Amino acid sequence: MxxxxxxxxxxxxxxxxxxxxxxxxxxxxxxxxxxxxxxxxxxxxxxxxxxxxxxxxxxxxxxxxxxxxxxxxxGLQEEAAEFGGFIADQGAEQCGFCNPGFIMNALALFRENPYPSEEEVKEYLSGNLCRCSGYEGQLRGIMNFLAWKKQKEAAE
Missing domain, CATH: 3.10.20.30 (Beta-grasp domain)
Structure with a gap:
């Protein structure tokens, strides 16, 4: 077909x-x-x-x-690079296998809810598998990214 x-x-x-x-x-x-x-x-x-x-x-x-x-x-290299650096900063990329799906879902979350709470982040990303990092690094990276983004927008 x-x-x-x-x-x-x-x-x-x-x-x-x-x-x-x-x-x-x-x-x-x-x-x-x-x-x-x-x-x-x-x-x-x-x-x-x-x-x-x-x-x-x-x-x-x-x-x-x-x-x-x-x-x-x-297709989202620029948008993903800005956010992905915050994940890497926390050492959360270890093997890197889960990163593309994790980043895609985080970007989807930010599009739906630009400033989610920590609980909303956990709920939205609960379906993402990561076998090596324990998710804490990713969560810290997301929260750091959101704080940076809020600060950047306030300065503009």
Missing amino acids: QITLTLNGIKITEDVAADMLLIDFIRAHGCKSVKRGCETSNCGLCTVFLDEKPVLSCSVLAARASGHSITTLE
Whole structure:
């Protein structure tokens, strides 16, 4: 079946198998930030934006994305770099495997709620798997980023 979608601002038309998952389509087009983790929609490693909303690409057929816009971390480099530095500052990137999905979900949170409380951050990101850091570094990085952002906006 033929699908047409926009991936990180580039329109793509391609024939795909009816059962092809969005994660496979995206990775075949060079977006390696999208990772395979649990393949059961529980870890957040395959998070992408579908029309600016976070979805788990391991749970979406590529055909369902036809006519829509998909954004991966590769398409959000500037926005992600600003925030990602705060995570790295806390040593929370250890192996780095979870970082792309974690950053995608954090950016989605900031778009929905620019200044979430610590409890809101914990609730929103509860579906993200990280096996090496214990999440405390990521949480400190997020809270430091939010404090920096608030201070930056107040100075402007």
